[in-house]
Amino acid sequence: MLKLYHYWSSTCSRRVRMTLAEKQVDWISHHVDIHRKKEQLEEWYKQINPNSYVPALDHDGKVLIESLIIMQYLDEVFDTGASLVPEDAYARGMMRVWMDRFEYAVHKAINALSHSRSHSDKFVGLSHDELRALWQKVGNPEKRRILLHRLEHGVSEAEEANAIERIETVLDMMEVQLAKTPWLCGDQLTLADIAMAPYPDRFQANKLDMLTDFSKRPHYGNWVSKIQALPSYAEAYAFPNPDSDAA
Ligand SMILES: N[C@@H](CCC(=O)N[C@@H](CS)C(=O)NCC(=O)O)C(=O)O
Structure with a gap:
């Protein structure tokens, strides 16, 4: 099971x-x-x-x-x-390097950016004290500190600029690689590509124009079209929102 x-x-x-x-x-x-x-x-x-x-x-x-x-x-x-994992040990190592970048640079950065954009409406109706009590229950201490800090201070412009720069640095690296190979680790789709697959859509949802302008990074743009056309991508996105009234 x-x-x-x-x-x-x-x-x-x-x-x-x-x-x-x-x-x-x-x-x-x-x-x-x-x-x-x-x-x-x-x-x-x-x-x-x-x-x-x-x-x-x-x-x-x-x-x-x-x-x-x-x-x-x-x-x-x-x-x-x-x-979804390369046979070659070096390619496998590189796959994990990409995955690490997507987790520690892209995921963390988009989280900060989403907070002041698409996520801001999720707290409507909760008082400051109710929210503080909720965030105190977060299991991960780092995440708990971040959420409590954001509750008091929001996400600063400097933090937003830093988040965008971190993502752009990774997109630039992807552009260099994808000029050489169709997928991030060569000719084959790997877990590295899948690890990044949901983020272009998230950039768009958050109206992060500097990250969705493919004229600056055409090979990355081709990769986005290719990965979004995969049946497995459609399947991942087909899971419906069970609470269809939700914002
Ligand atoms: N490193 C974790 C990160 C997981 C994570 O950030 N999950 C988000 C959704 S994408 C979450 O559960 N957020 C809960 C919250 O915002 O309180 C993983 O890759 O599984």
Whole structure:
């Protein structure tokens, strides 16, 4: 039994759903409402993921967290579908370097940028004190500190500028690589490509024009079109919002 704890529009959940689609394995969905109900902060979920994040995977009672680790696990455990990890040891190392960049530069940066854009409406109706009490329940101490700091001070212009610069640096690196190879690690789609796949759409949703202007990075632009045309991408995005009234 393969059960995924996930949220319909989360980038980290989409990466994993895309990997599951590439591997062509069946899975059971447990949707965790991280938006309205804040189920990630409930005790039962913190038993599954002490960081209060989605996604988490339960494979026959064994729980795994961290989307990029879940993706590597799925590729190792299932020999169905496409092989998503390069045979060559150096290419495999580079795949992990890209994944690291997407996690520590792109994901962290977009999180700061989304906070003052698309996420700002999610707190409507909650008082400052109610929010503070909620954020004190966040399992991951770093994330807890960030959220409490943002509650008091918002996201500064300097922090936003820094976030954009960090993402642009990674997009520039992608442009150089994608001028040489069709996918980030060569001729084959790998977990590195999938790890980045949901972010171009997120840049667009947040109206980050400097990140969506492909004339500056044409090879990256081609890669975006190519990855967004994959059936596995469509499948990852097809998971519906169970709370269709939600903002
Ligand atoms: N490093 C973690 C990051 C997971 C993460 O940031 N998840 C977000 C959704 S993409 C989340 O659960 N956020 C909960 C919240 O904002 O309170 C992973 O890759 O799984």
